[in-house]
Amino acid sequence: MPRKKKSYDPFFTNDSRKRQKPNKKLDDEEDAEIESDFDEDGFFASADAKAGTDEEQEEETGAEARKRIAQDYLQMVRQIAQKEKEQKEGEEEEDDEEDEEGARDSLVAQRLLKEQQEESGRVRKSIASRVKVGSDEGFRLLVKHRQSVTAVALSEDDSKGFSASKDGTILQWDVNTGQCERYKWPTDSVLKSHGLKDPQGSATKQSKQVLALAASSDGRYLATGGLDRHVHIWDTRTREHLQAFPGHRGPVSCLSFRQGTSELFSGSFDRTIKIWNVEDRTYMNTLFGHQSEVLSIDCLRKERVLTAGRDRSMQLFKVHEESRLVFRAPASSLECCCFVSNDELLSGSDDGSIELWTVMRKKPVYILRNAHALLVDNMKSDHEKLPNGNLENGYHHPENHHCLSVFSWVSAVTVCRNSDLAASGAGNGSVRLWAIESDTKDIKSLNNVPLAGFVNSLAFAKSGEFLVAGVGQEPRLGRWGRNPEARNGVSILPLKL
Helix, strand or coil: CCCCCCCHHHHHCCCCCHHHHHHHHHHHHHHHCCCCCCCCHHHHHHHHHHHHHHHHHHHHHHHHHHHHHHHHHHHHHHHHHHHHHHHHCCCCCCCCEEEHHHHHHHHHHHHHHHHHHCCCCCCCCCCCCHCCCCCCCCCEEEEEECCCCCCCEECCCEEEEEEECCCCCCEECCCHHHHHHECCCHHCCCCCCCCCCCCCCCCCCCCEEEEEEEECCCCEEEEEECCCCCCCECCCCEEEEEEEEECCCEEEEEEEEEECCCCEECCCCCCCEEEEECCCCCCEEECCCCCCCCEEEEEEECEEEEECCCCCCCEEEEEECCCCEEEEECCCEEEEEECCCCCCCEEEEEECEEEEEECCCCCCCCCCCCCCCCCHHHHHCCCCCCCCCCCCCCCCCCCCCCHHHHHHHEEEEEECECCCCEEEECCCCCEEEEECCCCEEEEEEEEEEECEEEEEEECCCCCCEEEEEEECCCCCCCCCCCCCCCEEEEEEEEEEC
């Protein structure tokens, strides 16, 4: 058999010169490609210069816009300060223009400092001593609802109001005229496309009953929550449904926007507080701490949220620090709470008491007992008594406290922003105005304004010129009391300063 001739394979050869020759040739070709005769330096240099010019122009445009906005704001503040000065000094004119300009700038600086301090909660307006309610004036019905009103809210400029009731009706109304516009719930298919989940348990249809409302500071969004365990976001300009946030395992009982932001806090019967970003329509975080249902929530400009629940505690969550303060109440349940300032808190209990707190103490610094008493002599026959015959929870001495439990629960408290004026409501047929004394740490009574029905929600105008109340024949969260003489709707109380 003939022997096969070995085929030559340069890979297995040891001749380095034979291997390097083709590689050197390829390297030379690659170098030749890199060092091409096409001159691109000028093209890229001109493109870079053009891009740099565009970026400079964009930076200049942004800076100019910021400067223009700041100048417009300063001009507006100067005009307001000048008007205030003219009102105080009359028609006096200063001869020296430089002194006039300096005085005007000092007025502007004082006003800007005052606004910043009021926004941060460092300064409070003392308006409680100047508030007057005329003898012939009282609450007047502004908006009618078919069923009990569960929540009311006001826009940032106090021109519009929002209210919701147990039948799922959401109304937007004008404060001056009372003209109403209704929010229409979309179809189930649209709600599911917006994030609505199927009902849990034996329920076959989602409940539309609304328990809570909150309006954003910029006036663009309205948040609602209720028995369907979702947080619904609406556009206030078109009154259209935007988003449904699932996640809570119980009814959503309270809502609050952080001032100046689109950050929304929601409290639920599932004992949690969830944080949402409405602008981005995203879930952010969940806060734990309560051992029972969360009933009330409030938030100011700081990233802190105040909550009250049926576990006899009020808790202040510091979101950024990831910590919380727990305040223990002597009452069996705290029904409502709100901020007086960043350091002072107010709460209402189901034993008819109103408590004033500070963040430095875990117990109330002042307790106002029997704030909404229902006198036994004035009880109607249709008022329902407790089966055990007891009077107000906690103190069962008729000589001291003559009130019926369900009608004396403090169901709503509110404070006029950056002021010492507060209000509370219950089911005893009146809304009470209070002055909160920060120096002496006590609460003084101002007025007792009649209003029949259960006051389920209260909201002060930012200017303190009026107070709105959401009234119903039944309490907000149940049907354990009924007053058939009450008119379901939103009532308004004008205040004179």
